[in-house]
Amino acid sequence: MHYGKSYSALLASLPPEFQDSAIEYRQLKKTIKKLVDELGSLGLNPDVLNSLLHTEVETHARSLQEPAASGSTSDPTSPSNTSTQLSSELSQVVSKAVYEFSSDESNTLSPRLRIWISPSRFEEVYTSGSSEAFVSESQSSDNPSDDIGLNEEVPQGALTKRRNSSTSLLWALQQHAVEEPSGIEPVFEEQGEAGLDLSEPEQLSSVPESDSREIVISLKADANFFALLTNALVASSNALRTTESQFMDSLKDLSVTISQHAKPPSSHHHPIPSPKNIFRKADGDLYTWREIFTMYMELEIFESSAERDRGDRSTEESEKRLGKFAQQIGARGMKLSKDNRTAFERFLELNVLILNLRKFQIANNEAARKILKKHTKRTGLPSPSSAALVAVAPVLNVHFTSLPHTLVQAMAEILLPIIPHLDDYECLICASVAFKPVRLACGHLFCVRCLVKLQKRGKANCPVCRAETVLQADRTNVDDMLLRYMVDWFPREVKEKKNVDGKEVEKEQMEELGMSNDCTIM
Amino acid sequence: MSLPKRIIKETERLVNDPAPGISAVPHDDNLRYFDVAITGPEGSPFEGGIFKLELFLPEEYPMSPPKVRFLTKIYHPNIDKLGRICLDILKEKWSPALQIRTVLLSVQALLSSPNPDDPLATDVAKHYKEDEKGAQNVSREWTRQYAS
Numbered sequence A: 001m002h003y004g005k006s007y008s009a010l011l012a013s014l015p016p017e018f019q020d021s022a023i024e025y026r027q028l029k030k031t032i033k034k035l036v037d038e039l040g041s042l043g044l045n046p047d048v049l050n051s052l053l054h055t056e057v058e059t060h061a062r063s064l065q066e067p068a069a070s071g072s073t074s075d076p077t078s079p080s081n082t083s084t085q086l087s088s089e090l091s092q093v094v095s096k097a098v099y100e101f102s103s104d105e106s107n108t109l110s111p112r113l114r115i116w117i118s119p120s121r122f123e124e125v126y127t128s129g130s131s132e133a134f135v136s137e138s139q140s141s142d143n144p145s146d147d148i149g150l151n152e153e154v155p156q157g158a159l160t161k162r163r164n165s166s167t168s169l170l171w172a173l174q175q176h177a178v179e180e181p182s183g184i185e186p187v188f189e190e191q192g193e194a195g196l197d198l199s200e201p202e203q204l205s206s207v208p209e210s211d212s213r214e215i216v217i218s219l220k221a222d223a224n225f226f227a228l229l230t231n232a233l234v235a236s237s238n239a240l241r242t243t244e245s246q247f248m249d250s251l252k253d254l255s256v257t258i259s260q261h262a263k264p265p266s267s268h269h270h271p272i273p274s275p276k277n278i279f280r281k282a283d284g285d286l287y288t289w290r291e292i293f294t295m296y297m298e299l300e301i302f303e304s305s306a307e308r309d310r311g312d313r314s315t316e317e318s319e320k321r322l323g324k325f326a327q328q329i330g331a332r333g334m335k336l337s338k339d340n341r342t343a344f345e346r347f348l349e350l351n352v353l354i355l356n357l358r359k360f361q362i363a364n365n366e367a368a369r370k371i372l373k374k375h376t377k378r379t380g381l382p383s384p385s386s387a388a389l390v391a392v393a394p395v396l397n398v399h400f401t402s403l404p405h406t407l408v409q410a411m412a413e414i415l416l417p418i419i420p421h422l423d424d425y426e427c428l429i430c431a432s433v434a435f436k437p438v439r440l441a442c443g444h445l446f447c448v449r450c451l452v453k454l455q456k457r458g459k460a461n462c463p464v465c466r467a468e469t470v471l472q473a474d475r476t477n478v479d480d481m482l483l484r485y486m487v488d489w490f491p492r493e494v495k496e497k498k499n500v501d502g503k504e505v506e507k508e509q510m511e512e513l514g515m516s517n518d519c520t521i522m
Numbered sequence B: 001m002s003l004p005k006r007i008i009k010e011t012e013r014l015v016n017d018p019a020p021g022i023s024a025v026p027h028d029d030n031l032r033y034f035d036v037a038i039t040g041p042e043g044s045p046f047e048g049g050i051f052k053l054e055l056f057l058p059e060e061y062p063m064s065p066p067k068v069r070f071l072t073k074i075y076h077p078n079i080d081k082l083g084r085i086c087l088d089i090l091k092e093k094w095s096p097a098l099q100i101r102t103v104l105l106s107v108q109a110l111l112s113s114p115n116p117d118d119p120l121a122t123d124v125a126k127h128y129k130e131d132e133k134g135a136q137n138v139s140r141e142w143t144r145q146y147a148s
């Protein structure tokens, strides 16, 4: 199973704006290969690098004292052997290495190796042909100039071919080296002498044994790798930012459209009747949208509020639920006018967008994680800290990781409240719309019918807070504003409630007259 | 007479989203009559037992409280031989804003914290007051014998 394949298959299912900004997994894989070659040409295979990068100071000291018995000579006639042999030799002259990133204003990560070398040991190891073999193995350079000094402008990673006998590993390393920007750190660890010395390999023998030299190697292929990666991450955050603002725009737009469709037909809503709404509109659209939103909320497509599985759903589960939602609306055979159908489709599209966004983020994060793991595994170089990546790649910021949740919230805050929900206007006692609404002195709201029942039974305490507010309530406690609002937004529920209450009152009166329902004979 | 909306809604929720350790199922032929099962709370002498109760919603409900009774024998200071429960919200503290669910949760809580100072079964309460450990052992034994 190739991850690269399933990754590109998933991307292919997403809209182009996401595809274009996704991490180019295959390209990055190729770059890792180039980096492995680049490091290999320096004799730095993963094992060597690993041991150098994890060298303790103690080991460093000991290696300086070890006699150069093994590996002091190499056989130039067996080139297949050269690389590994060089590697072991290299680990003897190179005492310690550090992998680091310098980040300039353009926010690119410049990876480099800082290596401390024991020059005298180097002398012992690289006396003859092995270094020649090494250099001839190395990749050809963009800049074949013969003698580029350390303090000259060296193109990053440019490797100079030098075929004369003085060519050495150290020389090759120097060609990779870029001088430290002044004033940050001394190039030499122990001696304060000018780093310029390094540009003259001939002088190496004069360096005392106890000294170690420091070389900084800029890794060209590695820089390409991180440029590719961070560019993709930056592109992703731009795509997400665009998606977010487009989403919010269409959400607001849609909420205006739905408000117009679902607006209550009653005149209460329009203080000054305009010719347009003199004709009473049917309440069909209001109830259609109420049903759509109720179904939508009950399905909890993206986030569950249930005890057993609270939190984000998997994208598979969300997709399933979204499909079910669309299907249910279709199955109800709802009479959606053309305008309403268009609005409903836009509503669905917004949900699909959130779903795609989550798929994209999950895939992108997974690809980044995998490629960094591969990078470390193939090269032996440790992964940069996530902090270093966040600095150049805003996509990893909290704002973007929580974007799907933000959009789900926005939907719940902007779109769904357009249609008031019955639960918020229910009488706690009869569980119907609290019509006519009576507000007690304590602030609690009940329907007039339930309140009358409480009073008839002499119950003085509010059923919710137990304050003694029930018996004082009278006609003035009816909330007229709320009454009109209920008539506007819950016309069917209000009608049903009046109906039920009417029958109940009738029955009560019959009973008071001594005639129970059972024995009424007409 | 059709069932009030309030009872329909409560039943729906009891069946679809039951509270942990509590089940309440209405009879097919009388939707005001429920078969209830409460599991004995962890750490109480009733742990491991499943207690059957009956719950009835009178015509006046929710103006009047539901009538609840243990069917399973239980050794508890606030529950008598007939299964009647001494619980204030089932009597003078009833409020029509309370529900079947809240009532059953309160009964479950009563199993966790018996109150011998407000007894219904005076002999059990006396036992609980004078020798709590011994009384709890009897409760455990009854749970094992009648509720498992």
Ligand SMILES: [Zn+2]
Pocket: A427, A428, A429, A430, A431, A432, A434, A446, A447, A448, A449, A450, A451
């Ligand atoms: Zn009411």
Ligand SMILES: [Zn+2]
Pocket: A440, A442, A443, A444, A462, A463, A464, A465, A466, A467
């Ligand atoms: Zn109140």
